[in-house]
Amino acid sequence: MGVASKVLLILVTILLPPVGVYIVAGCGADLLINICLTLLGYIPGHIHAFYLEYVYYERKESARQGRFTATRAPGVYSERVQSGGNGYGTVVQPVN
Numbered sequence: 723m724g725v726a727s728k729v730l731l732i733l734v735t736i737l738l739p740p741v742g743v744y745i746v747a748g749c750g751a752d753l754l755i756n757i758c759l760t761l762l763g764y765i766p767g768h769i770h771a772f773y774l775e776y777v778y779y780e781r782k783e784s785a786r787q788g789r790f791t792a793t794r795a796p797g798v799y800s801e802r803v804q805s806g807g808n809g810y811g812t813v814v815q816p817v818n
Contacts, residue, residue, distance in 0.1 A: 731775065739764075739771035746778045747800035755799075774803055781806030 735742030743756040752774055760767030777795045784791055785808045798804055 728779070735768070735771045735775065739767035742771045743774055746775055747803050751799040752803065770797075774798060774800070778803045778806060782808070 731742055731745060734745065739760050740753060740757045743753050747753060752770075756767055756770050756774075759770050777798055781791055781795075781804065783806070785806050794804055
């Protein structure tokens with residue numbers, strides 16, 4: 723994702739935290755947790771959403787640099803976020 727995409731994601735997350743979580747983590751436990759936190763109060767939903775986005779982009783950058791993070795981030799249930807989006811999808815990568 724480019725800088726413009728990241729800025730757009732941040733703006734969407736500021737307005738509606740569950741939508742930002744859905745974009746990064748998809749539909750799953752993290753989205754349900756964020757919806758509940760947003761209903762309990764607007765600020766907890768933001769904290770959770772920005773935490774997920776931070777973990778996602780941190781893991782994505784680590785993978786790009788060739789570093790692998792073996793430990794799981796606490797409070798993150800989405801494999802897509804845990805892996806930084808690597809290995810996500812159904813397309814098999816060619817073997818060289």
